Amino acid sequence: MGSGGGLPGLVWAICRPDLEVTLLDSVKKKCGALEEMASALELPNVRVVWGRCEEYALRERETFSLAGARAVAGTGILLEYLAPFVAVGGTVLAMKGPLYTEEIEPLQGRWNRLGLAAPSIVPYGGDEKKRFLLLWKKNAPCSSRFPRKTGMAEKTFWWR
Known part of the structure; x- marks a missing residue:
């Protein structure tokens, strides 16, 4: 995406x-x-x-084994965008920089709202510019309230 x-x-x-x-x-x-x-x-x-991902996810809901993105949005918004695409048993992938911990802190314990398990975190890259793959397994169907209409992910956060 x-x-x-x-x-x-x-x-x-x-x-x-x-x-x-x-x-x-x-x-x-x-x-x-x-x-x-x-x-x-x-x-x-x-x-x-x-x-738009919000519209395409309605047509291709839970049909992909992997959905990923790099430099698209903050982690919470990105999960809302990607989770509806992934089938149960599949993976949501986010490529993030060293400040990912600040982005995922408010999401702790709320992954299940999107049908996701807690993420696995895999570091990659050199020591100077450490990067991280965040991988969420899809363990349940995504709530039918997702995806929301275009622009809603940025206006009203799902995790609050």
């Missing part, structure tokens, strides 16, 4: 040619660039979708 320049989606498609990778972005120009990149890289396993 928010695939913009193709990271991490195009990298996943290159590393796992056996998997279909869907790249979702709300900016049509970015989608055009993603289609050109996927074509130039000869990645037949890439599908580019232009649209």
Whole structure:
């Protein structure tokens, strides 16, 4: 989601040619660039979708084994965006910097509202600029109240 320049989606498609990778972005120009990149890289396993995640999740609810994003939104908002896409047994992935702890603190114990277990946290990168993969397993269906209408995730936080 928010695939913009193709990271991490195009990298996943290159590393796992056996998997279909869907790249979702709300900016049509970015989608055009993603289609050109996927074509130039000869990645037949890439599908580019232009649209809002809140609307696309209604059509593709709980159909993906993995949904991930990098540099899209704060963790709480990102979880609301991604959880409706992931099937039970799948994974929600967020790529975060060293301040992720501040973002997840208010969410502690509330993951289950989105059908998620507590996250596993995997550090990666060099010592100077430590990065983290936050991985939530989907252990129950997401509440039917998610996704909410476009813009609601930023206005009214689900965890409060």
